[in-house]
Amino acid sequence: MLNIHPELRSIKAHTLPRNRWVLAAMQSLLSAVNALHRRKFKPLIARTTIKSSDNYPVPIFIIRPEKLRSPAPALVYYHGGAFVMKPAPQHFENALRYAREADCVVIFVEYRLAPKYPFPAGFNDCHAALCWAITSAEELGIDKERLVVGGDSAGGALAAGVAQRAWQEDGISLRGQLLIYPCVDLACNRPSIAAFANVPPFKDLSAVSIAETYLGRPLSAGMPRYASPIHGDVSQLAPAYVETVEFDLLHDQGNAYAHALKDKGVAVELNEINGGVHGFDLLAANSSVSKDAMQRRIQFLRRVFGS
Numbered sequence: 001m002l003n004i005h006p007e008l009r010s011i012k013a014h015t016l017p018r019n020r021w022v023l024a025a026m027q028s029l030l031s032a033v034n035a036l037h038r039r040k041f042k043p044l045i046a047r048t049t050i051k052s053s054d055n056y057p058v059p060i061f062i063i064r065p066e067k068l069r070s071p072a073p074a075l076v077y078y079h080g081g082a083f084v085m086k087p088a089p090q091h092f093e094n095a096l097r098y099a100r101e102a103d104c105v106v107i108f109v110e111y112r113l114a115p116k117y118p119f120p121a122g123f124n125d126c127h128a129a130l131c132w133a134i135t136s137a138e139e140l141g142i143d144k145e146r147l148v149v150g151g152d153s154a155g156g157a158l159a160a161g162v163a164q165r166a167w168q169e170d171g172i173s174l175r176g177q178l179l180i181y182p183c184v185d186l187a188c189n190r191p192s193i194a195a196f197a198n199v200p201p202f203k204d205l206s207a208v209s210i211a212e213t214y215l216g217r218p219l220s221a222g223m224p225r226y227a228s229p230i231h232g233d234v235s236q237l238a239p240a241y242v243e244t245v246e247f248d249l250l251h252d253q254g255n256a257y258a259h260a261l262k263d264k265g266v267a268v269e270l271n272e273i274n275g276g277v278h279g280f281d282l283l284a285a286n287s288s289v290s291k292d293a294m295q296r297r298i299q300f301l302r303r304v305f306g307s
Contacts, residue, residue: 005275007287030086070141073305080153083214102301118216156182160229174238176304190252245276
């Protein structure tokens with residue numbers, strides 16, 4: 001019996017759909033739900049589109065809190081969802097908290113999703129969003145010298161990969177990386193992958209299936225650069241906040257990534273959530289566990305922004 005935190009035991013287990021048409025229907029439903037949800041934040045959230053590397057129009061939401069001074073620091077954020085799901089309404093709630101409590105602009109990216117758009121489409125969208133933030137910094141009222149990339153779960157993989165690419169290919173020096181229970185090792189062979197595949201919110205989850213859906217090819221075909229950040233060059237990267245969750249199939253890879261960064265001299269704050277499950281901050285946002293985690297994330301952002 002797992003000692004899941006009492007405030008998280010009500011989280012239900014669900015099977016992640018694999019059928020392309022079911023996923024497409026769920027993506028459309030979440031888009032509609034999010035559009036309605038964002039209405040109550042309308043003065044704070046502006047929508048635009050940017051061009052990805054292949055000219056695909058990528059939706060971007062710019063979250064700017066009240067009375068924020070310009071130029072402000074910015075968090076470029078990539079949501080989770082197993083690389084196949086649209087953001088949940090709570091993703092926007094969390095993003096608004098980052099903006100308000102870390103005194104920053106949040107650039108929230110709706111990147112392309114698998115299986116229709118396998119890697120590197122969504123990853124290129126995420127990289128393009130960071131580059132756009134830099135080139136449009138004056139227009140956006142942000143300080144391009146104070147940028148952080150962040151993401152949860154699949155979004156953590158994208159954030160970590162973008163941080164590597166930004167430094168290695170573009171010479172972009174970020175202020176930080178906010179990596180929340182990140183999926184950074186698509187090899188899917190660490191013990192927690194099998195140990196917690198049936199722990200809520202998951203039921204009979206196949207990490208290999210998710211990885212291969214995202215990549216659009218079998219794992220045996222090899223790992224593309226930046227798709228699985230733990231296999232990349234992690235030296236000289238920005239300071240990182242890495243959050244891992246005790247009863248999460250991504251637990252081991254998140255810890256391993258934190259230690260890999262430390263071994264290369266990168267400053268790392270590792271926050272291990274005892275009794276936690278994947279997505280706890282989205283599914284039990286009012287729990288003390290979620291509130292404590294959010295506070296640690298915001299403190300990290302304020303610190304690296306110099307607030």
